[in-house]
């Protein structure tokens with residue numbers, strides 16, 4: 432397998448050539464930097480896949496990130512330029528990401544942490560047996576939209592119920608999210624599992640997100656056709672020359688498509704900003720401009736255009752409800768982060784005051 436088989440496309444090739452100031456990849460000789468993809472991270476060690484095989488690398492003290500947008504540590508999915516010497520490999524540069532998915536590292540502090548990058552599709556797995564509210568799907572959708580990744584809603588385990596049940600749920604999802612792609616499948620009977628492969632093709636990278644127990648591992652294993660995910664192990668040599676056995680987080684299907692399954696993705700608390708909500712509810716955001724009040728919450732205000740449309744059945748109730756739920760949650764979140772900042776300010780003031788008083792007393 433070569434880097435071209437795991438997503439090293441023209442976009443990254445051009446970035447690499449530009450960074451290396453050469454005209455073709457053949458010009459890169461062994462002494463210099465070579466392109467590689469981050470396929471796993473364990474603490475400060477990065478498993479990189481390059482045309483010369485896998486390397487366990489660390490990052491250079493001063494990492495270069497050739498984009499003005501963000502400077503961050505490497506994440507799984509990143510394309511990097513790797514420098515290797517006899518036993519050591521280093522990440523020298525992170526090539527500008529196409530996109531990046533974040534999660535909340537600390538919900539209270541509103542800190543965010545990057546988890547995975549350069550993704551084409553995010554499958555939002557919704558278990559038919561799991562009564563997930565429509566607004567939870569909206570949350571996943573807006574997280575994915577925030578990152579500029581294409582979300583695809585997949586209802587799993589449809590073998591558990593009569594066909595009418597999943598058809599009804601699918602219809603409701605399509606009514607609530609008319610601009611999104613959605614389908615239903617079963618890993619058990621294999622019904623519609625081919626739909627995944629319509630997306631997961633060569634030169635694409637996909638992730639699976641959704642509640643615990645939704646069926647993510649099951650479908651990934653199914654698509655891999657065996658239990659490779661659990662058993663596919665890599666022997667890595669650490670810098671003390673000892674080898675460790677680990678699991679890959681970046682997997683390649685027979686179709687050539689890449690599937691990324693990182694532990695970080697599984698934890699709840701994916702992060703979004705207003706951009707994601709705006710994209711998920713584009714139409715409602717547009718209607719909201721016609722409300723009387725600029726800060727209308729669309730719940731009780733007079734002359735609220737959204738409420739008017741809702742009363743006239745021009746907006747599906749589920750869609751309205753999901754929108755309001757997300758707006759309210761985000762408002763709470765913003766409030767709490769302001770509170771935290773306030774608290775910090777007060778604490779800081781106290782410290783400074785205390786310091787000043789001490790000074791005075793010392794005089």
Ligand SMILES: Nc1nc2c(ncn2[C@@H]2O[C@H](COP(=O)(O)OP(=O)(O)OP(=O)(O)O)[C@@H](O)[C@H]2O)c(=O)[nH]1
Pocket residue numbers: 587588589590591616617618619620641642643644645646647648649650697
């Ligand atoms: N009947 C049926 N059961 C399924 C199907 N897919 C998954 N399951 C079962 O649902 C349970 C949870 O599936 P997992 O694939 O482990 O769920 P997950 O989303 O990976 O869960 P986490 O790892 O906790 O995030 C398991 O007992 C699976 O056997 C399906 O298509 N049909």
Ligand SMILES: [Zn+2]
Pocket residue numbers: 719722723727728729730732734735736737738
């Ligand atoms: Zn309104």
